[in-house]
Amino acid sequence: SQKIEQNSEALNIQEGKTATLTCNYTNYSPAYLQWYRQDPGRGPVFLLLIRENEKEKRKERLKVTFDTTLKQSLFHITASQPADSATYLCALDLTGGGNKLTFGTGTQLKVEL
Amino acid sequence: DVKVTQSSRYLVKRTGEKVFLECVQDMDHENMFWYRQDPGLGLRLIYFSYDVKMKEKGDIPEGYSVSREKKERFSLILESASTNQTSMYLCASSLFAGQGEQYFGPGTRLTVT
Numbered sequence: 519s520q521k522i523e524q525n526s527e528a529l530n531i532q533e534g535k536t537a538t539l540t541c542n543y544t545n546y547s548p549a550y551l552q553w554y555r556q557d558p559g560r561g562p563v564f565l566l567l568i569r570e571n572e573k574e575k576r577k578e579r580l581k582v583t584f585d586t587t588l589k590q591s592l593f594h595i596t597a598s599q600p601a602d603s604a605t606y607l608c609a610l611d612l613t614g615g616g617n618k619l620t621f622g623t624g625t626q627l628k629v630e631l
Numbered sequence: 632d633v634k635v636t637q638s639s640r641y642l643v644k645r646t647g648e649k650v651f652l653e654c655v656q657d658m659d660h661e662n663m664f665w666y667r668q669d670p671g672l673g674l675r676l677i678y679f680s681y682d683v684k685m686k687e688k689g690d691i692p693e694g695y696s697v698s699r700e701k702k703e704r705f706s707l708i709l710e711s712a713s714t715n716q717t718s719m720y721l722c723a724s725s726l727f728a729g730q731g732e733q734y735f736g737p738g739t740r741l742t743v744t
Contacts, residue, residue, distance in 0.1 A: 526671075552732060561635075561721050561735030562674070607674070618664070618689065619733065623673035 524622040539593040539625045541608035548610040556605045598629045635736035643742045650709040654722030662725045663705035667718040712743045
């Protein structure tokens, strides 16, 4: 079955380092992929969308790559700060119908001083 | 900024009760979604709507129904609440269906006893 995989283990990194989170998907090749941030007890917040014809996209300290051959997206936070600590979710349309997203279970990031 | 509001942050109901969860968005978005989020399972789509009075089943519609009588309002109904419906319920809206970013409400933590 089609699914999305994110590392379920929390990622702990030191302030100032680059955090790299992975999103892998199987079978279907989506036209785009999205990343969201979720803080405890709150709804997810949209961060970035990358399309299949875009290898890389940046927004301030965030960078997303999209490798449709590997069926993988990498999400990078450079110069990480304790305020970046949150759970990060990737989401994509696995149906091809273009009308709904499937979310990964998310990876928790903790940035330590 | 898009604002998505949900009627309650916390709700406690008894088994067998009929439960209404309300969601309102203020940005004239066509599309609205209801998810539930459980530890280890991530966000799962219950129902979505792409227009007034239109609805489509998501991945886990059993035990739920929805209503969209006005563009800005999308209601989730639990006809007869059961303990396995204890969860965090999140509403979202988007301008474009699949590839548009989704804006989430704060969530309703529902406990069914």
